Amino acid sequence: MRLVVLGGGESGVGTAILGKKKGYDVFVSDFGKIKNNYKEVLISNGIDWEEERHTQGLILNADVVMKSPGIPEKVPIVKKLIEKGVPVISEIEFAAPFTKAVTIGITGSNGKTTTTMLTYHLLKSAGLNVGLGGNIGKSFAEQVADDTYDSYVLELSSFQLDGIVDYKPHIAIITNISPDHLDRYEYNYQNYINSKMRITMNQTEDDYLIYDADDEAITAWLENNKTKAKLIPFSLTKTFNEGAFIQNNKMEVKINQDEFLMETESIALEGKHNMKNAMAATSVAKLMQIRKATIRESLSNFQGVEHRLEKVLKIQNVQYINDSKATNVNATFFALDSMNMPTVWIVGGVDKGNDYNELMSLVREKVKAIICLGVDNKKIIDAFGNVVDMMVEVTNMNDAVRMAQRLTEKGDAVLLSPACASFDLFENYEDRGNQFKQAVHNL
Missing domain, CATH: 3.90.190.20 (Mur ligase, C-terminal domain)
Structure with a gap:
């Protein structure tokens, strides 16, 4: 089986390493320059590569292509691959079948990095054997190649979700949806919304979708489309029998007949949007059955994300x-x-x-x-x-x-x-x- 990887960055090189380990004939092609540290990894793993060009003869004979999220679908080589019927997928789609680990997938126009880091912090502080990947940190595929984690928290961009076919997170979070990257979606906001909602398309009755119930785009999509996942909403203004909300300056999270309460002023993150991020992450922690004391402690000592307020x-x-x-x-x-x-x-x-x-x-x-x-x-x-x-x-x-x-x-x-x-x-x-x-x- 020939695996061609387009893009020699973090996700591309990670996918190449995993592909090689699983017995694929791997080739990496980058239209720009590949950074020296990534070249060294490719060379030491005996993986063929090229830079500053896409040689059609070495690419169009692929059985499967992993496209890095930064490469638009309108690039000529990608168009040719799609015309030929070669599957063009994302790193997440390629890597997921090679691990039995539970994945928590987090997307949204804003707040996804903070929510991803906070969720990871909650699970790691509780002693879970958890990895962090996707749009952040080390390549998910490369971590799967070593396969040492029981669960992963993955930040997923719309571009990564565009490249999934069968992948499903056990727990999905959509923090919010607002117009972004419209240059990649024919300036059509609905295309972008549909792209984000792909996170739940393969979920079953055993999976969970945690979402912002105050968000118009998400709630409209859920009214007009079906997901099999169990819905867990969070909101600053509404209350739920099952979900997360703010009442009397307390954050309440009710899941599976169990309730978690915490004073909002004890939560380290400031601002209304961060209350939402905290509700989403806490919902995951509850689903993963983490002790309340651990959740409280983690929410009160979380440092936040660099370059975000x-x-x-x-x-x-x-x-x-x-x-x-x-x-x-x-x-x-x-x-x-x-x-x-x-x-x-x-x-x-x-x-x-x-x-x-x-x-x-x-x-x-x-x-x-x-x-x-x-x-x-x-x-x-x-x-x-x-x-x-x-x-x-x-x-x-x-x-x-x-x-x-x-x-x-x-x-x-x-x-x-x-x-x-x-x-x-x-x-x-x-x-x-x-x-x-x-x-x-x-x-």
Whole structure:
């Protein structure tokens, strides 16, 4: 059996290692450059590879192709494979049959990384033998090659879910759905929603779907489509006989005739959206029968995720906050919503079809100045030019942070929450966040 892997990054190289171990004839092809550390892994495992090209003769003869999530389906080589009827699948689909471990799959436009990390933290603190993978950390396929874990917590992007056929998580979480990556979905929001909901398409009566019952896109989909999974909703406004909710400043989680209670102020994560992430993760912990005391302790000591509303420093009584992971409008909505001081907002980057109107009332209420950090800021300027007193354009992080410092006074905050992808000026959102932190430390 010939396995061709498109993309020589974390998921690609992990899949190649697993494929080789399971007796496939493996070939890795990357249209860009493969990083040296990944090349060394391929060479030491005796896996053939090429970079900066896709040689059709070495690819179209595949029995199965694993496509890295970053490669769109409209790429010519992928189109040719699909025309030929060669299965093009994701790393998750390829790896899942090779492990008996229980998987917990987590998707959503926002909150999925925090929910994934918190769920992993809850299970690991309880002493479970659990791995972490998917869109985060070490390749799931590579971990399956060693197969030492009893369960995995997987962060799943819509792109990874597009490439599944039979994969099903035993427990699925959908944190929320808001317009994102529409450039990959013909600018059709429904296509993107359907993509996210694929997480539950193969689930059976023995599986669970944990979802945000306040989310219009999810609830509309559930009204019009069937899933066999047992539904476990969570909400900030409703209460349930089976599900998670907030009542009298307490988080309540009722599952299988058992109830878990915790004061919301004892939960380390702050902000309404993080209460939702905590409810989702706690629902998993309850399903995995983790002791209440352990859950309480883990929820109260969780450190949060880097680049997500991360408090960097206070300088001259001005708080600098790194929310570089906010790559869409909905994520920035949460960030602005959680601000309780006058804010200088650093925004901009590669726009994925953003509608900034959703932020208008929050910007009016909380933002005193906007710093545009992007190559093309026209949409942001058109949206907010008349709303804030001060609007500045910059093209590097040092200028953004120095300008922000000039525009603040005691009791203000500086928030980097770009609402956009980072690829115009930075390698990725981590690079953007790290540059911000470095610039703040240099002030």
